[in-house]
Amino acid sequence: MDLGATICTTRNPACAICPLREHCAAARTGDPAAFPVKLEKKAKPHRHATAFWIAHEGDVLLVRRPARGMLGNMRALPTGPWQDDPPGLAGAPIEADWRGAGSVRHIFTHFSLDLRVEAAVVSARPGLNGEWWPIKAIEQAGLPTLFAKAAMLGPAAIEEMVSPT
Numbered sequence: 001m002d003l004g005a006t007i008c009t010t011r012n013p014a015c016a017i018c019p020l021r022e023h024c025a026a027a028r029t030g031d032p033a034a035f036p037v038k039l040e041k042k043a044k045p046h047r048h049a050t051a052f053w054i055a056h057e058g059d060v061l062l063v064r065r066p067a068r069g070m071l072g073n074m075r076a077l078p079t080g081p082w083q084d085d086p087p088g089l090a091g092a093p094i095e096a097d098w099r100g101a102g103s104v105r106h107i108f109t110h111f112s113l114d115l116r117v118e119a120a121v122v123s124a125r126p127g128l129n130g131e132w133w134p135i136k137a138i139e140q141a142g143l144p145t146l147f148a149k150a151a152m153l154g155p156a157a158i159e160e161m162v163s164p165t
């Protein structure tokens with residue numbers, strides 16, 4: 001007999017005809033329908049980070065994330081620390097005239113992240129590790145979803161810098 005399907009159903013347990021009644025702790029409480037107790041889902045921790053969109057002559061600087069850790073070894077925009085509070089420009093790879101380009105929210109399995117994007121146009125390519133990727137072909141860079149979303153904010157921000165209204 002499948003007790004779970006026929007007698008001890010979640011909303012309406014038939015304790016009166018249940019062969020386990022004498023040994024059942026839930027029945028002894030007088031309110032067997034209150035079991036199993038649903039555990040409240042813990043809220044996911046929330047983090048913040050800043051990504052840097054560095055543009056030069058139609059290209060943007062992409063880096064490889066460290067092999068260990070989130071999005072390991074994947075192409076990405078350079079980012080500062082991922083932490084509990086917004087880090088602002090901490091971890092910016094260069095000094096520049098940064099402009100806020102907006103932010104994206106992404107939900108990972110164990111936490112959510114607000115990623116702010118700061119953009120700058122540089123007159124010369126700084127000597128940073130990474131690769132300069134054509135902005136027009138950014139969809140082909142294989143960016144993980146978080147950085148693909150962030151990359152959508154960069155072009156509009158630098159367009160405003162190059163041709164202010």
Ligand code: SF4
Pocket residue numbers: 007008009013014015016018019020021022024025026027032
């Ligand atoms: S006695 Fe216990 S196991 Fe049986 S139906 Fe009631 S609650 Fe379920």
